[in-house]
Amino acid sequence: MEKHFPEELLYTKEHEWCRVKGDIVTIGITWHAQDQLGDVVFCELPAPGETIKAGQTFGAVESVKAVSDLFSPVTGKVTERNDDIVESPEGLNEDCYDDGWMIRVELSHKDELDELMSQGDYLKFLEETED
């Protein structure tokens, strides 16, 4: 997978992305997150019906060598989970934006989206945090 960060997505400092369609937000991890982890071997995600809260952990991804918590960008009820990724988490290293989406959430507080970064801001953030 080529290093890329789609323009239409919103981003967090914990390297998650959001795709917003009406009240439904699709959440995943960025190219940078999967690159830092290396080979992903495990992915734990909340089931549909569970509620997740902005800024709190909603799951975890693990590589052979490390665990990384997933932080929710928004608050809301999970409507869908990508079970293909739970079954075959290595898919996150192949395509983290389309086939590698993680969950869909029904947004409770629309204004939380204002806290997220645009692609441009995220690229700047990556530049600043890399030495």
Added chain:
Amino acid sequence: MNERLKRTPLFEAHKQLDAKMVPFGGWEMPVQYSGVIDEHVTVRTKVGLFDVSHMGEVEVRGPKALEAVNELITNDLEKAADGQAIYTAMCREDGGIVDDLVVYRFSRERVFICVNAANRDKDFEWIRAHCASGVTVANRSDEYAQIAVQGPNAEQLVSRFTDTALTSIGFYHFAEGRVMNQAAIISRTGYTGEDGFELYVPSGLGNELFLALAQRGQDVGVKPAGLGARDSLRLEARMCLYGSDISDDTDPISAGLGWVVKLDKPSFIGKDALLRVKTEGPAKKLVGFEMEGAGIARHGYPIMVAGQRVGEVTSGTKGPTVGRAIGLGWVDARHAEAGTELGIEIRGKLIPARVKKGPFYKRAK
């Protein structure tokens, strides 16, 4: 905070091979090149190269060098032959492990000790302070680059760089020879569960040798491998990691290393304490376990039985070759029996696991 990280003599080679570098115990080390799983599988099926130059080397010489070192270690150097290496613990008087070592018996007058990277200075001081007078103890860590060549094709690859007859070096034996025309110790040892060699060469040869091994071994499938694969390989083979599974606060018998504790030796530092552990039985034991539910145990996760916390995970990963999540952890001795059901607390949830005896992976001989 920003203490400068030490670099091994192979730093330039890692840069050329595009390694991902990370801080590890004060060292800037390659954690991966092509990817942890790819490197792991390469070592199991072909051959991998590791920079292990961060390990330290201490040499003890003198007319009674063997006796002096034998007093410091739990295994018995008298039982080894010249040209043989032994794995051992080095203990304090109370039985706590100062370090786990590979000790090379060159002769009764010359003993060479390979120590863990993080323990270089501690071990050198310990050995110097506790060696009988009449021997010289030298810290030779900076003189060597150490490269581990591990995997079924290791012998074929190393043979291209030396005239030493490798087939005549048995497992846990070594020879002095020449590698790329420079003096080297060629040791048939490793930390992966595979056949292979550890090459101790002059530090100045490190970059050139590592790159040459990587280049001239392409037809036998060689790849450089980093700390990530080193950890998953050693855990599948169920080898302890000092500082994680074992430490100053643990003794070798409780840690399952009783096979390197020779209580029939006349004396060695820690013998009385270890005799006591042996007689009374350990209060806690280091056990291996396999996960039976979905989840990966990691260092520090609680181990539970019937709602009680009975221990803690010290190593854990998903083993790429064994294909399941495995780990090591300390538990109260009454829960250490093979087959015992444990619960590992992972992010607030209890995931079932089962105590397993012996290595998770064993190569076909």
